[in-house]
Amino acid sequence: MRAAIVGGGWAGLAAAVELARAGAQVTLFEAARQLGGRARSVEAHGQRLDNGQHLLIGAYRETLGLMKDVGADPERLLKRLPLELNFPAGRNSHFRMRLPRLPAPLHLATGLLGARGVSFAEKIGAVGFMRSLQRVDYRLDADCTVSTLLDRHKQNGPLRRYLWESLCLAALNTSPQQASAQIFVNTLRDTLGGGRAATDLLLPAADLEQVFPAAAARFIAAHGGQIRLSTRIEAIDDGFELAGERFDCVLLAVGPQHAASLLAGQQATAETARLLAGYGFEPIATVYCGYSPPLRLPFPMLGLAAPDSGQIGQWVFDRGALCGTPGVIAFVLSGHGAWEELDRQTLAAQLDGELSAALHTPLPAIEWQQVIREQRATFSCRPGLQRPAARTARSGLWLAGDYVCADYPATLEAAVRSGLDAARGMLRENRT
Template sequence: MKAAIVGGGWAGLSAAVELSRAGVQVTVFEAARQVGGRARSVEARGRRLDNGQHILIGAYRETLRLMTAVGVDPERLLKRLPLEVNFPDGKGSHFRMRLPRLPAPLHLAFGLLGARGVSVAEKFSAVRFMRFLQDARYCLDADCTVSTLLDRHRQRGKLRTCLWESLCLAALNTSPKQASAQIFVNTLRDSLGGGRAATDLLLPAADLDRLFPAAAASFIAAHGGKIRCATRVETIDDGFQVAGERFDGVLLAVGPQHAATLLARQQATAETAQLLAGYHFEPIATVYCGYAPQLRLPFPMLGLAARGRGEIGQWAFDRGALCGTPGVIAFVLSGHGAWEELDRQELVAQLDAELASALHTRLPVIAWQQVIREQRATFSCRPGLRRPAARTARSGLWLAGDYVCAEYPATLEAAVRSGLAAARGMLLEKRG
């Protein structure tokens, strides 16, 4: 069996690895000059940087399993830390919540009740909210926005802004005022509602290429597969001919906007193409700032609470503590917001000032800076959003991508799961 994988991101590579393990001859077609999709490393100003600062958690079971399968050691390349949410405030109202290493669900209860910078009433309200979700088996009667859900359960104050809303924006890349409450609840189910290890933060201690894409490409090649980069697929004909080569099946692992274009050219898949063409998208910016090597953040990942008008900060990552590049701070901005209106210099100056204010200290002068913007980083994860199935109406044509994994938002785990599901479906279809 010969299979074409169109798209060399984490979904496409996951599918290709799974098919290769089953003895399928795969060819991965990637429009860019390297694999990895939106989670890859790039060369910028002579430095190796990630295209975005991604976070993994212990609940990413399939991602961790597949990393191991292609020869990557997650425990060496990921820095495992107990979940800790830190929002320093130079004015003295520091929010901090850290989950202790206790069996579930005690770790969550003790973590919420031990949170600093919040009132006792807020803590017990948060415990009641999680208890409601557990009793409801993390299934809402009807989807709504995250803001509506939090209002309904009287989640207020810093636990709302620094925990629930920050987790929503980080996981769904969509404002709580627009984000799907059910998808958010699904992420809580598998993280805070899971076992103790499921809540661990897994922060990359190496560039993204080393985490999976490079090893996956080597694995595919070792099993007789091919990776064809800088090859844009414009059409898939009736006989599954791709870039001049004929295949027994095709797996599309590209973004929804690109999949819509390819699917629209076939009558059988026109309805799915129309669905995907209606998707909205959310941006992500990663702002790298090179300070003096002695600069250290008190925790590898710090929250920046936008406390007043004009403040934009969300998260800051200490790449020195994570990747061995002292003094490099990566600021991450997710979802639509006021930050989009700022040019590079304004963005850097604003984030530098907000970090200095949060730490209540004067920061060293920035020696260099790099801003990476992804205008269509993820689909906008809104209430009731229809998601396509992995199996299309055309026999032999399958879909993969984070938008296909209906239970999850646009995360690496969703991309990996979708790739595995599509590959397994393709195998079953051929055997049948």
């Protein structure tokens, strides 16, 4: 079987690895000059940075398994830490919740009841909220927004802001007022409702290219596959001829907006094209600041969701503690917000001030800054959003991408799962 993969992000790479491992002749086409898609590495200011500060969690079973398969050791490339949400919002306001290394569900109950900065009533309410979701097997009667779900279960106060709403924005990249409650509940099922290790934070200890794409590319080449960088596919014709080569089947592993344009030209896939063309998107910005002398944070990942309405910070990462680049701090801003209106220097200065206020200490001077904005970082994960199937109405043409994985939001695990599922479907179809 000759298979073409269009798109070299994590979904396309996962599919290519699975197909090559099964003996298919794989050719992967990527429009950019490097692999990784929206989770790739870039060079700036003499540093190896990432196109967005991504993190993984212990529940990413397929991603971790695939990393091992291609020779990328998760234990070396990812720093595993117990889930800790730490919001040091000044002297008199500090939320902290850490899940201990205890068997599930004792780890969650202990972590919630031991949380700092919230009332005992809120803690008991949060335990009750999780138990109510477990009783209905994490299935809602009807989808709604996350805010509506939290209102319904009387989740209010600091625990709502620092735990549920922060997790929603981090996982779904969509504000709680607009995000799908069912997809959020699915993430709670597999993380807080899963085994103890499922909640662990897995923070990249190397640049993202080394975490998976580079090893995947070596695996594909070692199994006879080919990777064509800087090769943009503009159309999928009737005979599956791409860049002068003919294939038996094609997998589109590109963003929904690009998939829509490639699918629109065929009557069989026109309906899917219309569906994807109607998707909305959410932005992400990563603001890198280099401090001198090197700045160290008290924890590799801190929250900056201060209660003041004028503050914009969300998450901040110490890449010195993670990647061995002392003094490099990464601020991450997810979803639409006031930060979108700020220029690079203003954005960095405001985040610097918010971090200083949260730590209640002056910071060293910023030596350099790099702002990376992805205007269409993820699809907008709204209630009732219809997701396409991996198998299109046209025989031999498949889809992969985080938006195809119907149970999950736009995460690396969703991308990997979609790629593996599509590849396995292609193999089954080829055998019949």
